[in-house]
Amino acid sequence: MTLLWLAFAILLLPALWLLVAPLRRAAALRRAQADFEANDRTAEQNVDIYRRRLASLEAARERGELDAARFEEDRLELERSLLDDTATLERGPLKAAASGKVVVPLVMVALVAASVFWYRLEGAEGDLALYRIQQQVAQDAEATLPELIERLEEQAARQPDNPNVWRSLFPLYRDSGRVARADAALTRLLELEGREPWLLAELAQLRYFAAGRELTDGVQALADEALAADPGQPTVLGMLGIEAFEGGDYEAAIDRWRRAIAGMDDPQSAEALREGIRVAQRRLGVASEPAGEGPGIRVRVSLDPALAERVAPDAAVFVVARDTAGERPPLAVARTTVGALPATLTLDDSDAMAPMARLSDVEQARLVVRVSSSGQAEPRPGDLWGRREAVPVGEPAGEPAEVVIDRVVE
Template sequence: MPVVMLAVVAVSVIWYQQKGAEGDLVLLAVQQEVQNDPDGSLVMYIERMEEQAERQPDNPNVWSTLFPLYRETGQMSEAVDALERLIEIEGRIPPLLAQLAQIRFFMAERELTDEVQALVDETLEQDPRQPTVLGLLGINAFDNGDYQQAIDHWRRAIANIEDPNTVSSLRDGIRVAQERMGIEPEEAVAQGNGIRVRVALDSELAGRVDDNDSVFITARDSEGELPPLAVVRAQVSELPMTVTLDDSAAMSPQAQISQVREARLVVRVFSLRPSNAPAWGSVWRP
């Protein structure tokens, strides 16, 4: 029994060293060591991480740390090498391909080269909503004077971004593009009347619902790619009624009705009667 226990411990230690988080713990120790060093600097941190890259060439966390460090310090060729190494380990997944397309795009002085276009196409084939690539395409369209296309790309990107700073930057770009087009900036549109619609119950549904059943009036983008842009809840007893769908009725700051030029309105009545399926209202296209 003692021999078996020792063997289990030995095998466990070997497995942990090969498959466990020992390498990541070393990376954490390196980070803390540089932070606590009075002479610690970004250059020192990069040098220590490069040492770990030689010792742990197959650890994706090494390269995912080095890539942004190289990028922020202007070492673009090294950043590309680190990112390509990370892609070799993690696979050709959309977020990494998008980062590679973006950095090559800026290295090419904001030109959509054949290499960048190939990366963009590969990314969008896997994830048509990838925000980094959509942001890149928006910049390219803006530089070429196609402001409406730039706005469309940036609005789609905003719908899939959680970082408020990035969203704010893209909104600034949209506002500038709108000014170049000579139209009212997006902020003014958001404060306007929104979409005003009158909702009434179809006579064919009258016998299938009760006065206290819920009515949901929802605005969605025409392509169906975004979360609901605005939702208003009422009761059947309040119909017919006129409602205004604007940004105040948005479910998420990343998906608002001011981000789209056209919206699809859907009205649903959810009956409380157990035997009834949800009753659907009419679909409106403003």
């Protein structure tokens, strides 16, 4: 924090210098103004002009070109004009060059105080404190997880309205088995950030496992609320797949896990669900192919550079294989992010969303790739997309099919 405040002080120096700079030139400017006023002959020139015009009027009257009434009218107009010109030349006495100097330090102090107050109100001092704690613990070879939790809890007491504090504490509580505190951290996050689907999903999953893998009414309500906002929420679908599997409903488990995989960013979690799908298929008596084997499609996805600035690096990218006639559900779905592009992926039956619609059932497929800033599977205006028609399904060891994301959903 010392370096931060030092940086703020350095940034304030130019502003303070601009406040002081006019005072350094005040004495010279006063002398110049005094010399100008002392040598100003504007009033005398206006009087001379008045006299010449008055003499012209008198000469015109003597020649008979003006009668007495017209002469008096023009003379009054000349006098009014002279009064107007000389009135604007009246000047007050010049103030001393040092006049007002006492105000400058007050303004400087007010500027510094306002800057500090604004940063305290709108800045990220609390987040910097969190970052500093995490870095210190990471660099300390003897630091322990309880020590990190303790220091973060101190920050939670100091800044209870900072969601980043609770976002940091929740996974530490969860992974260390402090379920009640993890629940409290998530509940506080929901109060601060609103009922976001991913927060509802995390809370539902936490309470599901805390209840001994029992789908209580409270857990079901949280799951329903999360799915209503995000039908493809992977955490909730994974949890509901576990519930279906343990209840012997293997078909429902497979369906939910496949939908969860379509929305996942973590390859390890996706692979764990794929293994669960293979176990469920074996219990159903369905022959399942080992992961990465069987007919499929290798696809290389890239983003048109002209559209790169329209999306963030963490925006979701959905790679979908469909039958060419468009009569079936998606045959395979994979997900990555814009930051990982260009990327080469392999689509096969392990990426299927439904048992009755698989890549191995067709000879050709249509590839559709879409970038979703919202993370939702349904297309929305402003999403980016690209496609390729009639891609052969076969051994995925060959050259990948190129798909460029070069269009915008209208």
